[in-house]
Amino acid sequence: MYLSKIFAPRLREVPQDADTVSGQLMLRAGLLRKSASGIYTYLNLGLRVKQRIETIVREEMDSHGAQEILMPLLMPAEPWQATGRWDLYGDEMFKLTDRKGRPFCLGPTHEEMVTSVVGAERHSYKELPFNLYHITNKYRDEIRPRYGLIRSREFVMLDAYSFDRDETAVEASYALMVEAYNNIFHRVGLTFRPIQADSGAIGGSSSHEFTVLAENGECSYAACDACGYAANLEIARAQRSSALPPAADSVTAMETVATPAIHSIVEVAQFFGVDAAATLKSILYIVDNKPVLAVVSGDDDVNETKLRKVVHGQEDRLATDDELMATLGVHAGSVGPAGVSVPVVVDASVQQEAAYIAGAGADGFHVRNLVPDRDLKPAFVADIRTVRAGDCCPVCGKLLHTATGIEVGHTFKLGTKYSVPLHASFVDEDGSEKPYVMGCYGIGIGRTMAAVIEQHHDDKGIIWPTAVAPxxxxxxxxxxxxxxxxxxxxxxxxxxxxxxxxxxxxxxxxxxxxxxxxxxxxxxxxxxxxxxxxxxxxxxxxxxxxxxxxxxxxxxxxxxxxxxxxxxxxx
RNA sequence: CGGGAUGUGGCUCAGCUUGGUAGAGCGCUUGGUUCGGGACUAAGAGGUCGUGGGUCCGAAUCCCACCAUCCCGACCA
The missing domain is CATH 3.40.50.800 (Anticodon-binding domain)
Structure with a gap:
């Protein structure tokens, strides 16, 4: 090929709106052009890379027992309504109506679609397991598209869906896909690690993210180099290793102290001359429209994913100032956990027998000598803190570190979350109809391409691994x-x-x-x-x-x- | 959705404060000289100054609205 004939206009200067190395290089090397925020045209060179990645994906999928199909991008609302995700996805879903007013969406993923397709037939257990995959565009109206191809609104994705007879059988299908994923990411030249993850909007029991180490990652995780434990920060557990509050003198009662103009934990710790770990942070959340007060050590942060799970909630957000006033009669800065009328969730690492300093639940006041075991009436005591670097590994006790990465692949065990509402069932040996036990497996193709560049470049430009080079x-x-x-x-x-x-x-x-x-x-x-x-x-x-x-x-x-x-x- | 910024040839930007009818560098075209790490030179082409409205004799410049793009925030009491 003559270089002069390739439509790959190069840019000498860094384009103004590219915010990552991979994004800049893809624009500069003429792989990509932007059409709108989070929406791109692949030029020839970019397309070639995309196709090579897809080829590797197809080879590994095919050799691991999956078969390719192609489902529509434009889908009717019904199956989404059946699973409840029509509303759950909310504004993130691109919705539209046809000329007759029938609602459709541009698929953000395809669980509903495959399950409907499979559910329209009635298979015998003898035909299980099987695995269907396809590679197409997905659409998500991200709040804030970012990082070039790493977080875009239109993106190419592989997704595979396995259908099994029961919870035992799905393990084998899952393992097969994990193996395929490992092969794929090795072949495209990425250094990556599978980490435990939350299953988020997809739902289901367990999941792993395939994460490549990168500064511009959109996902944070904690990992232990000693035993290999690695988990997304949303769910990572740890043994807390930071300073402990002073032990309680059980006789001393809780005492209220005037603390005018003292709001943040830093100010509180300074005012009382103690470590932040000797204070409690109380934060009011609204989970599924109901208030919940989360209480963690002053130097910790609340992990919303964990909190949501503890109270079996779907959505959560911070309470607004007005809600805070209406619910607890106090402004941020003096919120306290003692004697409140809303459910309280106390983090498990909070010392039950220690003397803490906390907000008093009245503006301008804090309390000292708050002993959780004596002074709090928690609805739950559970792990709701976010792991920090320096914490200890929950498995082996060695030091944990945190890092950010790009999530290039994700595997889930879905159970019967989709097969039941969409009536996708097979006939088992005993003649009864049973819902499929499903797994789903996704790889962001464009994101993989971006990740490859993030890991393979220097100040001059891209250094393509041979396997995916245009x-x-x-x-x-x-x-x-x-x-x-x-x-x-x-x-x-x-x-x-x-x-x-x-x-x-x-x-x-x-x-x-x-x-x-x-x-x-x-x-x-x-x-x-x-x-x-x-x-x-x-x-x-x-x-x-x-x-x-x-x-x-x-x-x-x-x-x-x-x-x-x-x-x-x-x- | 909140806060901030930006929008001027293909790209990166200047001009706006103090209104007078648009500039630079890169890129592009043509000629000449060069030819191992972003050459030199001469001549050229190319702009509804995001869109709409307003003020004014006159608007890229001032005012209003809208749109788009980017950043920050929605992470903490």
């Missing part, structure tokens, strides 16, 4: 005016193409510097320079984009074989 080799003839150079370069290019190696030749009238910089920006794994050294010695200069220091001087006739060999032995 082209594998770029041939750079310098001195285009010199016929010998040009023809040698073209011969190499043709020989590579004939050998099945995708190659680009930089046929432009540009100075050497421009060609080198563009080659580095575009990031094709192998660069071949045909220039002065060729004129002197007849050799090409072959380098890997990821290791420019190693220059290989290769005789022209040996170059194709050398390059193929080089690609085979490098990532």
């Amino acid at each position: 082209y594998e080799v770029i041939v750079i003839p310098l001195n285009k005016g010199d016929d010998a150079v040009w023809h040698a370069a073209l011969d190499l290019h043709d020989a590579l193409e004939k050998a099945g190696v995708s190659a680009v030749i930089d046929d432009r009238e540009e100075s050497a510097g421009v060609k080198f910089n563009d080659a580095d920006l575009l990031g094709f794994p192998v660069q071949v320079v045909v220039g002065n050294s060729f004129l002197k010695t007849g050799n090409f200069e072959v380098t890997l984009r990821g290791n420019k220091a190693d220059k290989n001087s290769v005789p022209a006739h040996e170059a194709p074989a050398f390059i193929e060999d080089l690609m085979r032995t490098s990532p």
Whole structure:
């Protein structure tokens, strides 16, 4: 391919609205153009990468027993209403109506659709298990699209759905998909780790996220290097390791202290001359329209996901100032946990026998010597704190660290959450109809592409892993005016193409510097320079984009074989 | 949804305070010179100044509304 013929307009300057390395590089290298916030056009080079990732995904899916289908993006509302997600998804779902006024949506995912398709037939247990997957666009009207392809409103996703006879059988289907996922992410060149995760809006019993380490990650997790425990911060557990409050003197009663203009935990700790760990933080939440007071150690943060689970809620949010006033008669800053009329959830790491300082439940006052065991009447005592770096691993007790990553894949065990409401059932051995036990498995293709760039770039540009590179080799003839150079370069290019190696030749009238910089920006794994050294010695200069220091001087006739060999032995 | 910012040739931005009819660099076209890490030179093309309205003799500039984009927040008492 002639470089001048590829529609991949490069940008010298960083586009103003790109907020991540991958986003900038995709725009700069001409892989992508933005159409609207969170909506992109894949230009040719970007499409090629996308297709290569999809090919790897298909190969692994097929070899792990899944079969490809294709479901519509535009879906009727009924199945969504049947599972309750029509409302649950809320504004995040792109909804529309047809000319007759019938409601439709642009699918944010496809559980309802596959389950309806499968449920329309009546299978025998003998035909189980089976797994259906497809790769298409998904639509989610994100509150705030961000990070280029990492959080967009239209995105390409693989999703696979397994159908099993029972809870035992689903384990095997799940394991198969986890294996396929591991293979896929290895093959595309990502370093990643599977972490335990919340199942969120999809629902279901357990789930894992496949997370690649990246600064621009949209997901935070805690991990233990000693035993391998890793979990999304939404659900991560830990042994609290920070300072403890002073032990209680059981005789001393709770005492109210005037604390004018003292609001934050930092101010409270300073005022009383204690560590933040000796204070309690009381925060009023509204969970499913009912108030719940969450109480954690002053140096901790409430984990809303955990809180929601404790009280079996669906949605939660912070109470507004007005609600706070109406419910507890106090402003933020003096909210206290003692003697309140709303349900109180106390974090399990709060010391029951210790003396804490907390808000007094009246503006401008705090209390000291609050002993939880004596002074609080919690509805629940449960783990509702967010894990922090420095906490200890819940499994082995070693130090936990936290990091952010990009969630590129997610696997869920769904149970019968969809098969029951959508009446998807099979006939079991005893002749009875039973709902399928389902699993679902998703991979963000565009996100994977972005993650690959996040992990494989330098200050010059992209460094594509060979497995997903839009082209594998770029041939750079310098001195285009010199016929010998040009023809040698073209011969190499043709020989590579004939050998099945995708190659680009930089046929432009540009100075050497421009060609080198563009080659580095575009990031094709192998660069071949045909220039002065060729004129002197007849050799090409072959380098890997990821290791420019190693220059290989290769005789022209040996170059194709050398390059193929080089690609085979490098990532 | 709240707060903030921005919107000017393809890109990055200046001009706006103090209204007088639009600029730079990059990119693009043509010619010449260059030719191993973003060359030089000459000549050129290219702009409804986000949209609509208002003020004014006159608006990119001032005022209002809307739209779009981005950032921050919705994370804490």
